[in-house]
Amino acid sequence: MAIRVQREDFDVGRELDALSVGNRRVGGLCSFVGLVRDMNEVAGAKSGVEAMTLEHYPGMTEKQLEEIEAEAHRRWPLEASLIIHRYGRMEPGERIVLVATASPHREAAFEACHFLIDWLKTKAPFWKVEETDDGAARWVEARDSDDAAAARWAEKAGGSL
Amino acid sequence: MAIRVQREDFDVGRELDALSVGNRRVGGLCSFVGLVRDMNEVAGAKSGVEAMTLEHYPGMTEKQLEEIEAEAHRRWPLEASLIIHRYGRMEPGERIVLVATASPHREAAFEACHFLIDWLKTKAPFWKVEETDDGAARWVEARDSDDAAAARWAEKAGGSL
Amino acid sequence: MKLLYFAWLRQKIGVGEEAVEPPPEIADVRGLVEWLKGRGDGYAQAFRDLDSIKLAVNQEYAGLDHPIKAGDEVAFFPPVTGG
């Protein structure tokens, strides 16, 4: 189990390798990388995204990510997991977040990885402000679809957070 | 879209980077790596796995993987995808397979990636024989749970293969 | 008591962090918010629609009825948009 909140980019291959190296019980390794798109997330906006800046709540962020990760380990048989989330200014194409899970079982690795990113999206205290090519800066609004995705996992198991 | 069937190992980080580099429409990148475990997959066996050898059906393998990948692109809005499957002898801890999907949307990337490995497991013509530490070599039997996992996707959409 | 504001709340209020000493009769977050709204236009604007605001007491999510006391860290922010 590990979480990292950092300004700098990360090396996906090296991070994933570290999750299973030396552990012969790992049969499946699932990962998700979130990247900055150039499409606008602000409702109705037609402009392209030049960059975005991620602000977060130091202290609470780490606490929330650790709780989310611990919850995943309570629900699924995981051998290892990792959450890395960046903050600061990023341009389209840059990596924002990595979540990864290693398990003896494929299904557990997939579900736990999906759970991690869904819960992170609605619980980790990060906020995005987009700079668009019309010169504006706008706070991205939370999406109902993210709430719905997170709620799925609340229904499936008795775990609490 | 790309599939590769090869004896040699692959570099997960480099392969994943290639799926999104230069494409600013990619918002999410999901991947699954299957590895050789040291736990026996042969029912009832108590022995540890020393190695396994993957045999396949050259020609049909590529055809099946291409069809599975094309089906994923029909069902989900993917910007890129990749399937790499190894054959030959591998020891515990070695990578067997990589499936990865890149999409503007997180949910599509996750579902398509999950679909790829589930269908691959029941449709791609590979067969595993395990060498165990008691000196035996046994053909791994197909699992009902894999059939069930693949069947899920048949129910969800009207796609045919 | 330490107060933190994030994203557009921080912009409306004009500071990201401040130390305050609310009157002793203020016992929960709701009372704290009412008291803050009296401190200036920025606060009044930031706290106009409480349904659009999330909050945390000592770095755990909490509701408006959550009790507060001296020494607490209370943070206000919009729904999160990370990932």
Add this chain to the structure above:
Amino acid sequence: MKLLYFAWLRQKIGVGEEAVEPPPEIADVRGLVEWLKGRGDGYAQAFRDLDSIKLAVNQEYAGLDHPIKAGDEVAFFPPVTGG
């Protein structure tokens, strides 16, 4: 006609690939299998339980009723276990 055998079918039959010319009255895979079973103990053993065997004609999954003709590639194998 080219025949291919994989995994334990290959081991029981003793070859992975062979060229055969079944009699012209054999029109489908089921007939081919019956004809093959007469060729020796290995074949008889390999094809004893047809429920446990998958097959492909010209590299596409097919059933026992699939028609066959000269020039086809027919493969027999157990359920797949890759991934």
